[in-house]
Amino acid sequence: MKKVTIGILAHVDAGKTTLSEGLLYQSGTLRKLGAVDKGTAYLDNDNLEKKRGITIFSHMARIKNENSELLLLDTPGHIDFAQEMEETLGVLDYAILVVSASEGVTAYTQTLWNLLKSHKIPTFIFVNKMDTLKANKGKVLQDLSTLDDNCVEFGGEDSEFYEKIATADEAILEEYLESGQIKDEEIKDLIFQRRIFPVYFGAALKLKGVAEFLQGLDKWTKKIEYPEKFASRIFKISHDEKGERLTWLKVTGGELRAKTELMPDEKVNEIRLYNGTKYQVVPSAQAGEIAAISGLKTTYPGQGLGFERDQTNFTMQPVLTYAVQTVPDKMHATLTALRQLEDENPQLHVKWDKQAEEISIDVMGKIQLEILQQILHDRFGLKAEFAQGKILYQESIKDSVEGVGHFEPLRHYAEVHLLLKPGKLGSGLVFKNECSLEVLPKKWQDQVMDSLANKEHLGVLTGSPLTDMEITLVGGRGSNVHTVGGDFREATYRALRQGLMELKAQNQVSLLEPWYQFTLRINREQVGRAINDIEKKGGKFEIGESDHDVVTITGQAPVAQMQDYATEVRNYTHGSGQLECLFAGYRKCKNSAEVIESINYDPVSDIYNTPNSVFCSHGAGHTVVWNEVPDYAQYPYLQS
The missing domain is CATH 3.30.230.10 (Ribosomal Protein S5; domain 2)
Incomplete structure (x- = not known):
């Protein structure tokens, strides 16, 4: 069975997490359909996410299809948390870009598309909210053509469909004109090479088009081949409910075994395979697997191990810096807590001015500040305010x-x-x-x-x-x-x-x-x-x-x-x-x-x-x- 890592990205409120819920429910992974607005979404499992109704952290779920296991990474949609979204791109085999039929291609959709293009990630498009009054399939397809002319509607394979596919490659066009057919493997190759972008339409909240989309992901994705030599890429650092530091990575070559010393004085303790909030501990992780590793102390998002190189030049950068205000006797505790949050998100750039006795942090926007304030309170029992932001x-x-x-x-x-x-x-x-x-x-x-x-x-x-x-x-x-x-x-x-x-x-x-x-x-x-x-x-x-x-x-x-x-x-x-x-x-x-x-x-x-x-x-x-x-x-x- 092929194992495919697929990330789901979207402009905020496009229905990204709702689609994730639909895919999980349709595949049988979930027995009951969750809802974002009710705080019952399977992947938005953090209390802050339930309160806000938005995805703040990337989450993982596993979907088993007839021919594949999809390792689904649901990423934040709000621009203030785009850094965590971008960090996941380095481990994706494919991406799902969710577009709202009522809004079409927004500026942020274009930004996401450019990121997927620069990372060379094959992309499926799901046009959501087709049940709204503003939904117009023809207009949406025209809108998608501004991203790429080869955004092709899938789901109803007829002669017009194959003609559109054939125009993406001269050799395939010649073959199609002679035989009137195109092999499935050739279409898979075109998708994988980012020369065709499959488009599906539906309404995730009502499960319309979700089953067809799931079948499409199963049918049109390729099995990824990995080298035998060990390598992996780290895309996330988190801490579990007990405070255990977890390094999230994708094994991109060979095998990772528990108790392996990955760097001097840093040994793999547990290897956890997560599905939502639940996990199982395994003795090893094979190439293509996403795992959370305990025992590592100095890892960071974007780090490559083995033959993988570090990814450091992220596009999404903070542009504002804020001074952190707290009571004097809590200054050290606040700095320690922020250092841990910086470990999870290095772009916070926590700075301590010893002379002024002032802490400052870099952020994307005010929503991120509100979330940080709540995290400091909920996780560390600390109260903090933020002074007016300065430009970076x-x-x-x-x-x-x-x-x-x-x-x-x-x-x-x-x-x-x-x-x-x-x-x-x-x-x-x-x-x-x-x-x-x-x-x-x-x-x-x-x-x-x-x-x-x-x-x-x-x-x-x-x-x-x-x-x-x-x-x-x-x-x-x-x-x-x-x-x-x-x-x-x-x-x-x-x-x-x-x-x-x-x-x-x-x-x-x-x-x-x-x-x-x-x-x-x-x-x-x-x-x-x-x-x-x-x-x-x-x-x-x-x-x-x-x-x-x-x-x-x-x-x-x-x-x-x-x-x-x-x-x-x-x-x-x-x-x-x-x-x-x-x-x-x-x-x-x-x-x-x-x-x-x-x-x-x-x-x-x-x-x-x-x-x-x-x-x-x-x-x-x-x-x-x-x-x-x-x-x-x-x-x-x-x-x-």
Whole structure:
């Protein structure tokens, strides 16, 4: 029997969890159909999910069909929890994209589609809520064609169906014209290669079309072949009701056995196979299996084991940072609790400012804040408030420079030369090594590259994270007598900061701010007000087609200007307007001088990220400020 991992994704309120319930019930996994609005959904089993009526955490269920076992991952639909959704993509064989017939392809549907495309995940589409008054099959199919022309209705295989399939591949088209037939295996291959996207229609709440869709998943999915060598990918960290830390992973090669040491001093204790909240403990997990592992302490979502590489460059990123407020005697307990939640969601980026005695966290939006507040109360017995959110800026560079860092206190020695170059928009930080082994031995080069990879590097304008840069090791020096562990780490960080300060002096460092992609639905008479607002906020927009008296405006605008606009929209539309905002990436900050002045960051005084170097003379180490380092060091290395 083939085992297929399939994730279910959707815009919030499209009926994703209702479809999951329907699939479980139709397959016989559930004897009684649960309901989201009644808090009885099988997969929304967390108390917070039952109260809110939304999926907050990814959940797993098992569906046994005639020819397959589907490992179903139900993912969060609300944008504030999109990080957890994205983390599951790395383990999926297939995806189900649920689209509401009444809303069609929304901006978030497009975002989900782009993510599935970038991860190359074969996708089935279920058009839900076909029993509503607004449902129009022809219009929905036309809407889906904006995602891809090869979204094809399945379920009624006739000549028109096969003609549509055939046009996706020249060889198959030629075969079809000659024989009038297309083999099922060829259709499976086209789906798996993302050249055909099966579309099914139904109403999950009334179980219409669910049985046919389940049969389609059984029929049109392929058996995945895995290598014999062990590997796995981690997609989730959680804690059970007893506080046991669980590492959720998919075995992507070989076999995972209990008591295996996966990393130094970290051994697999239990291997659990979950179905909803219930699980069984097994001695081993084979390739293709999803398992929750106890006993591991330092794993993280996106981590690859064996031949799998880490997935670190997630698209869904927080854009707001909030200060956490609690009573003074609970500060340490709150920080400890937030560290555990950060273990489950690393993008919380919990920060502790020792001088100000302040905790801060990064979040996607206010709904996530409300959930965090409730989790702190329910799970840890802590009460917390959150101060007004600040924008998460980033920094990049506009020109190239060679930075040098030197670390030579008494009985220590290391020097590092890094070439900093602007990277492509959205590329993040890229680390390269072009240093000759004749210049710097491999063991020291490895220390430099590890140091670059193991820290969040900050800019020199506001202390915000760096992005869109190439950082290349080009040279350095060490001492067989005096160089000890940590020396190259110190020299590496100083080299990066020294180069940034050189560029800052030349006005070649730029501040970037996050932008939203927004969709605004309002009544026709309020369009003038909306356009005026968007222009004032520095946004760009397009007015789409109107549906009766409702007009849709789409566009992009800075997060700083849009973060409270949803409240404004609710007020001036008396609750009828809808604003949906999605993170759209970073762009050059228009009022950067004002932002830099307000943050008032001093890069030279940042003792944890100093641009200065340490040299030794007369038997003692002394600090050399960044702009004087070139006169002391072997600099520039590229021209030496």
